[in-house]
Amino acid sequence: MAYTEEELKKELETKEYEYGFYTDIESDTLPKGLNEDIVIAISKKKEEPDWMTQWRLEAFRAWQEMKEPEWANVKYKKPDFQDISYYSAPNKKPKYNSLDEVDPELLDTFKKLGISVDEQKKLAGVAVDIVMDSVSVATTFKKTLAEKGIIFCSISEAIQEHPELVKKYIGTVVPKKDNFYAALNSAVFSDGSFCYIPKGVRCPMELSTYFRINQAGTGQFERTLVIAEEGSYVSYLEGCTAPMRDENQLHAAVVELIALDNAEIKYSTVQNWFPGNKEGKGGVYNFVTKRGLCEKNAKISWTQVETGSAVTWKYPSCILKGDHSIGEFYSIAVTNNYQQADTGTKMIHLGKNTRSTIISKGISAGHSQNSYRGLVQVNSRAENARNFSQCDSLLMGNECGAHTFPYIEVKNKTAQIEHEATTSKIGEDQIFYCNQRGIDTEKAIALIVNGFSKEVLNKLPMEFAVEAQKLLEISLEGSVG
Amino acid sequence: MDLKDKLLSSFLAFENNMDLEHPVHEERSEAIKNFEEKGFPSKKEEAWKYTSLNNLQKVDFSIFPKQENSLEYKDIKKYFLHEIDTYKIVFVDGVYSSYLSETTHDGVDVCLMSSAFSKPMFRPVIDVYFNKAASKEESLTTLNTAFCREGAYIYIPKNKMPKKPIQILHLATGNEAALMLQPRNLIVAEQNAEVQIIERHQSLTDNEVFTNSVTEIFAGKDAIVDYYKVQNDNNNASLVDNTYISQKDSSVVRVHTFSFGGKLTRNNLNFYQDGERIDSILKGVTILGEKQHVDHHTLVHHAQPNCESHQDYKGIFGERSTGVFNGKIIVDKIAQKTDAFQQNNNILISDKATINSKPQLEIFADDVKCSHGCTIGQLDEEALFYLRSRGIPKKEATALLMYAFANNVLASVRIPELKARINKIIANKLGVRVGFEL
Numbered sequence: 001m002a003y004t005e006e007e008l009k010k011e012l013e014t015k016e017y018e019y020g021f022y023t024d025i026e027s028d029t030l031p032k033g034l035n036e037d038i039v040i041a042i043s044k045k046k047e048e049p050d051w052m053t054q055w056r057l058e059a060f061r062a063w064q065e066m067k068e069p070e071w072a073n074v075k076y077k078k079p080d081f082q083d084i085s086y087y088s089a090p091n092k093k094p095k096y097n098s099l100d101e102v103d104p105e106l107l108d109t110f111k112k113l114g115i116s117v118d119e120q121k122k123l124a125g126v127a128v129d130i131v132m133d134s135v136s137v138a139t140t141f142k143k144t145l146a147e148k149g150i151i152f153c154s155i156s157e158a159i160q161e162h163p164e165l166v167k168k169y170i171g172t173v174v175p176k177k178d179n180f181y182a183a184l185n186s187a188v189f190s191d192g193s194f195c196y197i198p199k200g201v202r203c204p205m206e207l208s209t210y211f212r213i214n215q216a217g218t219g220q221f222e223r224t225l226v227i228a229e230e231g232s233y234v235s236y237l238e239g240c241t242a243p244m245r246d247e248n249q250l251h252a253a254v255v256e257l258i259a260l261d262n263a264e265i266k267y268s269t270v271q272n273w274f275p276g277n278k279e280g281k282g283g284v285y286n287f288v289t290k291r292g293l294c295e296k297n298a299k300i301s302w303t304q305v306e307t308g309s310a311v312t313w314k315y316p317s318c319i320l321k322g323d324h325s326i327g328e329f330y331s332i333a334v335t336n337n338y339q340q341a342d343t344g345t346k347m348i349h350l351g352k353n354t355r356s357t358i359i360s361k362g363i364s365a366g367h368s369q370n371s372y373r374g375l376v377q378v379n380s381r382a383e384n385a386r387n388f389s390q391c392d393s394l395l396m397g398n399e400c401g402a403h404t405f406p407y408i409e410v411k412n413k414t415a416q417i418e419h420e421a422t423t424s425k426i427g428e429d430q431i432f433y434c435n436q437r438g439i440d441t442e443k444a445i446a447l448i449v450n451g452f453s454k455e456v457l458n459k460l461p462m463e464f465a466v467e468a469q470k471l472l473e474i475s476l477e478g479s480v481g
Numbered sequence: 482m483d484l485k486d487k488l489l490s491s492f493l494a495f496e497n498n499m500d501l502e503h504p505v506h507e508e509r510s511e512a513i514k515n516f517e518e519k520g521f522p523s524k525k526e527e528a529w530k531y532t533s534l535n536n537l538q539k540v541d542f543s544i545f546p547k548q549e550n551s552l553e554y555k556d557i558k559k560y561f562l563h564e565i566d567t568y569k570i571v572f573v574d575g576v577y578s579s580y581l582s583e584t585t586h587d588g589v590d591v592c593l594m595s596s597a598f599s600k601p602m603f604r605p606v607i608d609v610y611f612n613k614a615a616s617k618e619e620s621l622t623t624l625n626t627a628f629c630r631e632g633a634y635i636y637i638p639k640n641k642m643p644k645k646p647i648q649i650l651h652l653a654t655g656n657e658a659a660l661m662l663q664p665r666n667l668i669v670a671e672q673n674a675e676v677q678i679i680e681r682h683q684s685l686t687d688n689e690v691f692t693n694s695v696t697e698i699f700a701g702k703d704a705i706v707d708y709y710k711v712q713n714d715n716n717n718a719s720l721v722d723n724t725y726i727s728q729k730d731s732s733v734v735r736v737h738t739f740s741f742g743g744k745l746t747r748n749n750l751n752f753y754q755d756g757e758r759i760d761s762i763l764k765g766v767t768i769l770g771e772k773q774h775v776d777h778h779t780l781v782h783h784a785q786p787n788c789e790s791h792q793d794y795k796g797i798f799g800e801r802s803t804g805v806f807n808g809k810i811i812v813d814k815i816a817q818k819t820d821a822f823q824q825n826n827n828i829l830i831s832d833k834a835t836i837n838s839k840p841q842l843e844i845f846a847d848d849v850k851c852s853h854g855c856t857i858g859q860l861d862e863e864a865l866f867y868l869r870s871r872g873i874p875k876k877e878a879t880a881l882l883m884y885a886f887a888n889n890v891l892a893s894v895r896i897p898e899l900k901a902r903i904n905k906i907i908a909n910k911l912g913v914r915v916g917f918e919l
Contacts, residue, residue, distance in 0.1 A: 071527065380832060395847035398814060408838040410857045413829035417857035419840070425847040 033082045046156045059176035059186030066180045072342040073371040076311045079250045086188045151196040158194035173256040173293045181252040182289040185221045192223035197232035222253040228263035235266040249284045257292030264299040272308035280338025283310025296322030303459045305468040306333040317346035320354035327356040330456040335368030344374035349385040358389040364400035371403040380411040391421040484538040491544045512626035519620035531805040531837045532776040542661035564898040568647040570633045575662045589643045590636040597634040614697045614725035622723045625695040629665035637674035646677040659689035666696040670704040677707040684718035696724045700732035708736045714743040723749045730756035738765040740775045747776045757787045764890045765794040768910045769802035776805035783816040792823040798834040809841040823853035880913040
């Protein structure tokens, strides 16, 4: 019997979330609910200076005035913000110097994920700052980085040790009142990563963080701040896997990138939060604000592979402020079953001779809805701005939807903007061609999907490209070659 | 009193003059309720993000012009396509002018909405078609429905075709005050019928004119409808044109929109494909200057399999003008084998001009071919160089290239005289002297 698309679909539907397991670690959790006291309590627990507490409170007050955004092309039950515990940290809150001190159960979790820390340590110079339920518990390669003057630590540590840098840059790209979820994050963010690359330094290794949601009923509010000083370079990797849960979990992260003159930041994400089961029950709500600021000649490149989450709402953006700055966005978004994704980018051209490229690939299967929403804005002073956008959608099956909402706003006559979008399915003749050459249908589909996404996969760093392919495989296919 | 309140209170007066027993009146009362609830659209609404009606709402518009204004044909001749013989339906300040018009009941009906409403012989058509395609939710459309009483009524029975094209001309004299007009047109082409229609709104005054027009077009099986909208109004005239088109199997509807003027123009063009093997064609040329604003808002709803749609909008924006293109294609789950294409090309020729483009796709079927392209850019430097190297000055070369850019949309215009006329307008706008016919 030939392996048909129907069969593949059936197999995909029944495919369970492979990384669904739950680690039992004692957690130090605050009571559910959100008010000023909780915000103060979070700040206190983290032993933050007063300016930080005030900053959080301001954000909280602004948040109370705001309404949840409803414009996105997603439908979901709104989370009850009073039914969430806003802080949970692994109980024995130590700062480890070696892995032996780490809770063995925790290490076990990582092993199941296939990212054993000590192995990573030895592997190809990847420093891993693991965030497990909001507090970073292991930071490796710190010394190597310190020699170069690079600061790579958790944001709470940075607030303690480098308050001048945090104070100067936090909230400059994503203001605390930017939007509903950014304001919420600003008020209650529990932890996240901080990265500072000094002037002229090229970061010798890929920096990566693994975020995981672990404690039941705790939302994760990560805050990431990456600052690349003049002429520096950094490649930052972020990847997520989450255990299987029934209730919806909220994830509202904020990522701020600052690329000063001639600096370059490459930010790659593989997102694989729990997408809900095949009836669409459960799954993570992923409402993320990511934005980067480019000064003169700077470059920010976002690459993302989105395979997880029940609902995704995410628009990594570039503000091309400096002349000759460059913004890039490469994305693969895969949705299956009842997943919904509304994702895309914003390229704001302010400086002269700025360039941006957008490549977005959407793959929808099952009953999922996949939307691209992007904005290309050329300001009246942005002479010679150049943008190229391409949004391709691949539909598998007849129950899913693909949507494109590009916004193009141009106020300068020298701008050159191109936008293209196509929607297609896997052609029968393509599969037939493969069959003819002895490739079975399942492999053929895998091959075609892989080819479809290649443009973006190629942009990922080596270590991630492998993992990303693996994730595509889990969320969509039997076997990606 | 703001415009909304004024309209609501005028509705009561309007009602007094109407036959309350007439079934259409029920539609009117429903419609005014919807408008009362929703009011004028604001920029907060996604569909009106780039177009603001705020300034219009501040104007004290006269809703029922009292004075009758007669016009001489020679004064308005230039607004007609007078080179060929056509049927004409002419309205002056919303009132039908029998003196300027030429209608017919010979095999086809080319006449007025007011008589279609009042005469029993048109009743079956009104019952089946009136307000069936127009939105009952969109506030400006319902505002028009509430006040509908006059407009063009065109009914082409099965296998018929009018002897000549039909021109609909809405003139506004508005000498004494600012004027608001709400024409309502109904066009029905039954099975295998064919019709060509040219529509134009023209203000003859320096006073503000605000037209909120609704046109419903029904194309039966195998019918062919060509609809040309010529928008070259003066800078005090604003137009919201709501067109709803419902197509049956194998019908072809082509709508060409030529926007060359007006203070604010908003075109809501909606296609509903209610059958198979339908072809919908939407073309537009927009050339603006000064502080003009044109917003093209198109929707093509593919609800059945094996249909096609082709959209091609070209825009050239100078001075402080603003152009908006918002095209939406929806492909329903059952609309397999849809072939939908959407293209929007723009050129900005001034630093103060703005273009906002939002080509959208919403696709629920997997076996479809849907694509859209949107560009904003400049003229091809090499082409410019080619022309200049052959002795054509830069200014003329630029104009020629822009002319060529806009002109290829005209290929599908099927009335040669109209094509020539539009050609001339484009050439004039761009300052090209064309010594040849395309």
